[in-house]
Amino acid sequence: xxxxxxxxxxxxxxxxxxxxxxxxxxxxxxxxxxxxxxxxxxxxxxxxxxxxxxxxxxxxxxxxxxxxxxxxxxxxxxxxxxxxxxxxxxxxxxxxxxxxxxxxxxxxxxxxxxxxxxxxxxxxxxxxxxxxxxxxxxxxxxxxxxxxxxxxxxxxxxxxxxxxxxxxxxxxxxxxxxxxxxxxxxxxxxxxxxxxxxxxxxxxxxxxxxxxxxxxxxxx
Amino acid sequence: xxxxxxxxxxxxxxxxxxxxxxxxxxxxxxxxxxxxxxxxxxxxxxxxxxxxxxxxxxxxxxxxxxxxxxxxxxxxxxxxxxxxxxxxxxxxxxxxxxxxxxxxxxxxxxxxxxxxxxxxxxxxxxxxxxxxxxxxxxxxxxxxxxxxxxxxxxxxxxxxxxxxxxxxxxxxxxxxxxxxxxxxxxxxxxxxxxxxxxxxxxxxxxxxxxxxxxxxxxxxxxxxxxxxxxxxxxxxxxxxxxxxxxxxxxxxxxxxxxxxxxxxxxxxxxxxxxxxxxxxxxxxxxxxxxxxxxxxxxxxxxxxxxxxxxxxxxxxxxxxxxxxxxxxxxxxxxxxxxxxxxxxx
Numbered sequence: 001x002x003x004x005x006x007x008x009x010x011x012x013x014x015x016x017x018x019x020x021x022x023x024x025x026x027x028x029x030x031x032x033x034x035x036x037x038x039x040x041x042x043x044x045x046x047x048x049x050x051x052x053x054x055x056x057x058x059x060x061x062x063x064x065x066x067x068x069x070x071x072x073x074x075x076x077x078x079x080x081x082x083x084x085x086x087x088x089x090x091x092x093x094x095x096x097x098x099x100x101x102x103x104x105x106x107x108x109x110x111x112x113x114x115x116x117x118x119x120x121x122x123x124x125x126x127x128x129x130x131x132x133x134x135x136x137x138x139x140x141x142x143x144x145x146x147x148x149x150x151x152x153x154x155x156x157x158x159x160x161x162x163x164x165x166x167x168x169x170x171x172x173x174x175x176x177x178x179x180x181x182x183x184x185x186x187x188x189x190x191x192x193x194x195x196x197x198x199x200x201x202x203x204x205x206x207x208x209x210x211x212x213x214x215x216x217x218x219x220x
Numbered sequence: 221x222x223x224x225x226x227x228x229x230x231x232x233x234x235x236x237x238x239x240x241x242x243x244x245x246x247x248x249x250x251x252x253x254x255x256x257x258x259x260x261x262x263x264x265x266x267x268x269x270x271x272x273x274x275x276x277x278x279x280x281x282x283x284x285x286x287x288x289x290x291x292x293x294x295x296x297x298x299x300x301x302x303x304x305x306x307x308x309x310x311x312x313x314x315x316x317x318x319x320x321x322x323x324x325x326x327x328x329x330x331x332x333x334x335x336x337x338x339x340x341x342x343x344x345x346x347x348x349x350x351x352x353x354x355x356x357x358x359x360x361x362x363x364x365x366x367x368x369x370x371x372x373x374x375x376x377x378x379x380x381x382x383x384x385x386x387x388x389x390x391x392x393x394x395x396x397x398x399x400x401x402x403x404x405x406x407x408x409x410x411x412x413x414x415x416x417x418x419x420x421x422x423x424x425x426x427x428x429x430x431x432x433x434x435x436x437x438x439x440x441x442x443x444x445x446x447x448x449x450x451x452x453x454x455x456x457x458x459x460x461x462x463x464x465x466x467x468x469x470x471x472x473x474x475x476x477x478x479x480x481x482x483x484x485x486x487x488x489x490x491x492x493x494x495x496x497x498x499x500x501x502x503x504x505x506x507x508x509x510x511x512x513x514x515x516x517x518x519x520x521x522x523x524x525x526x527x528x529x530x531x532x533x534x535x536x537x538x539x540x541x542x543x544x545x546x547x548x549x550x551x552x553x554x555x556x557x558x559x560x561x562x563x564x565x
Contacts, residue, residue, distance in 0.1 A: 125315035128275060129329040129376075130305025132298075139328075143319040217319075219360060 008182055008191060015178035016198055018092050022164040022174060026099035027157055033100070034107020034156075035149075037063070039137055041108060042115040049123060049133045066105045071166045074102060095164070095172035103160055110152040114145050147218035154210025158203050165199075175199055222289055224384055224416040225251035225274055230283030231440075232269050243269040245440035246283070251433075253383075256410050256417045258427035258448065260463060261437035267420045270437070271386050274418065275307040276300040288383055305333055308377030308415070312389035314369040316361040322372050323348065323357040329379045347375040351405065367398035374405060378415070385409065388420045403430050424467035428452065428525040436460045449526045453494045470521030470531045477560045480518050484536035487544055488518070491535065492556035495528045502554045504533070511547040513539035534560075 002008065037059065043049050044056040069077070075098040079089065088094040118141060126140045142149070165176025175195050183192030232244040243266045251257045261267045272278040273285055276292045279300075285292045292303055316325050323344050330340045348354045351371040361369055370390060377385055387406065391399040407430060409415050419430060427434050427448060434452075435445035438459045444451055455461045465471060471490060472480060480488050491504060508515045515535040522531030537544050551557050 119313070119315070121311060121313050121315035122317055124277065125309070125311060125317075126328070126332075128277060128304055128307075128309040129332050130301040130303075131332045132301060135332065139331075140317060144317060146319065219362075 008178075011178060011182065012175075012194065012198065015173060015175045015195070016202070018172070019161065019164050019168075019174035019176075019199075019202075021092050022095055022099055022167065022172065023157060023160045025096045026103045026160045026163070027153070029096075029100035030103025030160070031107055031153055031156065033104040035111050035142075037104060037108035038111025038115065039141065041112040042141070043133065043137065045116075049127070049136055063105050063108055066102070067109065071098075071102055071163050072169065074098060075167055075170060090171035092173055095167035095174075099160060099163055099167060102163060103156065106159060107153070107156055110156060111149065114148040114152055115141060117148070118145050147214045150210055150214040150217060154207055154214075157206045157210070161199060161203060222286075223250040224253045224255070224288055225249070225257075225418070226284075226286040227270075227273070228284040228286075230270075230273060230280045230285060232266075232273060232278055233281040242440050244273060244280075247440075247442050249435060249442060249445065251416065251418060253416055254410070254414060255433050256406070256419065256431045258419045258421060258431035258434040259437060260421055260424065260427050260434060262422055262459075265437040266440040267437050268388055269440075271388050271418060271420050274384075275304050275309055275386055277304070305329065305380060306382055306384075308380075308382040308385040310370065310373045310377045310385070310387045310390045312392050314361070314366075314373045314393075316369055316372055316376075318361050321358050321360055322353060322364070325361065325372055326375045326379055329376060333380055343379060347379060350378070351375045365398070366394050367401055370394065370398075370402050371405065374402070374409070378409065378413070381413075383416060385415050385417045386420075387417060389422070390419070391426060392421070392423070399426075400429075406430060424452070424463045428467070428523065428530075432526060436463070447526075449495075449528050449530065452525050453492075453530055468521050468523055468531055470519075470533075471558075472519045472534055472560075476519065480534070480536065481560070484516065484518055486514075486516075486536045486538035488560040489535050489537055489548065490520075490532050490558040490560065491551055492532045493520075493522050494530055494555060502551075504535075504551070507547060507550055508537075511539070511543050511550065513537050513543050513547045532556075 041056065041059050041063070044052040044059065046053065075095065078098050078101065082094050082097045083089055085097050086093045122140055122144055123136060126136045131139070164172070164174050168174040168177030169180060175198060179192050179195035182188060183195060227247050227249040230244060230247045231242060234241045234243055245266070247270060259267045259270060269278060273280055274287060276295070280293065287303065287307065290303055292300065295303065317328065320328070326344045326347050327340050330343060335343070345354070348357055351374055353368060353371055353375065356364060356368060361372065364372065391402050394402060403426065406417055406419070410417050419426060421427060431448050433446065434448045435442045436451065436457060436459060437443065443457045444455070444460050451460060452464055455464060477488055495501065515537050518534055518536045520531065520533035522529050524530070537547070548557055548559060
């Protein structure tokens with residue numbers, strides 16, 4: 001895998017490192033914030049432990065507004081925020097806030113969907129035993145849905161890797177950037193497909209890890 | 221002593237999509253300490269809502285709920301939590317935490333009540349011993365049978381030594397054999413621990429096996445209540461008769477009477493079998509002989525309710541008209557008699 005007689009492997013490894021850096025940071029920040037937002041959506045629903053129609057409506061509309069924005073537009077639209085937060089306007093660091101915000105909103109829906117599938121009976125049982133809302137969230141709702149949640153986060157990781165490639169296109173580096181600069185723009189399909197292969201392997205490993213953890217949690 | 225549970229004109233209205241629904245409608249009820257109190261009704265009668273009003277999972281739209289001397293009606297959510305913790309609740313679908321072991325499930329209410337770890341352990345061991353699941357402590361709910369799951373649910377409900385235990389269709393998801401085990405366990409809890417139990421059910425067999433008092437619910441109202449035997453021996457409401465008929469199958473339906481009449485000569489007569497305390501029983505066969513009437517049992521059923529017999533027998537009676545009339549008049553002084561010939565004529 002060469003370009004003009006120069007090996008591109010060092011660049012590829014660096015790009016992989018950048019992608020991982022972005023994806024892991026976005027998953028960590030967005031995953032946590034999205035978990036909180038998803039739980040908030042779930043518990044404020046009508047009939048649930050902290051049912052609150054105004055709060056639910058505001059959160060719901062917020063998620064519905066942000067989520068459909070195409071990421072390539074979103075990342076440019078939040079540039080002022082990015083600069084304020086990171087004082088950088090390009091590079092890995094600059095891409096992370098936009099990735100994390102988008103990941104938060106994407107996670108919140110995945111979390112909410114998994115929580116809605118929880119049997120309301122176990123929540124009622126905890127209430128009947130005198131448990132308060134916070135305790136129910138921490139000791140019942142999250143542990144009882146942990147298996148599906150892990151699979152949800154795995155799914156999300158794949159989506160984030162996709163977003164990092166988009167971020168790469170506007171200067172964040174990473175495998176997407178690598179594939180475009182060395183593959184697409186230089187008509188070098190070997191480079192493009194090598195980048196694709198690396199992404200596929202990375203995603204496969206993430207999926208494998210996610211499945212493994214979920215199986216352990218579900219004892220299957 | 222005050223009643224364990226005292227409901228005064230309690231109503232609960234839910235806002236349904238097609239207008240308000242009165243799930244519980246003006247219920248006044250006292251459940252005494254030591255009672256095993258059955259609440260029987262068809263689905264939608266409001267019994268699940270009623271039991272959730274007793275442990276404050278629902279708050280009444282109007283009326284007053286007093287449990288163990290505490291008026292729940294005036295309390296806010298935060299104040300209701302300790303009240304709920306003091307009332308055991310067991311569920312039709314068990315509602316165990318699948319992510320926790322049997323021991324951890326039983327320990328859960330103790331954690332909520334902030335018991336220290338060593339006391340918690342000792343109490344869990346004691347409870348698992350009581351329900352006979354000591355060897356399952358480290359297993360997960362998914363590895364248990366339905367009956368075992370319900371016993372875990374019962375151990376969990378008893379963890380904080382509540383004086384009141386509510387059972388919402390606790391045996392409805394179980395097979396008949398397991399149902400009996402669970403009912404026996406509930407009876408032991410009442411006998412040995414003195415816990416007052418409220419049993420919600422749609423099966424008369426559960427009430428007649430377990431309860432000393434019963435309330436029959438229909439359309440959110442308690443239509444009949446009292447001593448189990450009195451209610452079932454002399455039902456005042458059609459819905460009560462339906463429950464008894466469904467459990468006992470003792471009285472012939474009109475089409476069965478037709479077939480009996482075609483098959484047997486003589487008058488088809490149903491005689492109720494019941495026991496009134498303090499009144500000596502009457503032998504039907506002795507009465508038959510005394511009046512010179514021949515009788516063949518052609519239909520019927522007798523069961524035990526509260527350890528007393530209840531049911532009816534249907535006879536084909538042959539003899540002179542006068543003798544049969546005299547016999548019926550005699551029996552009517554002691555029990556309920558239905559002459560199907562009269563009904564047809």
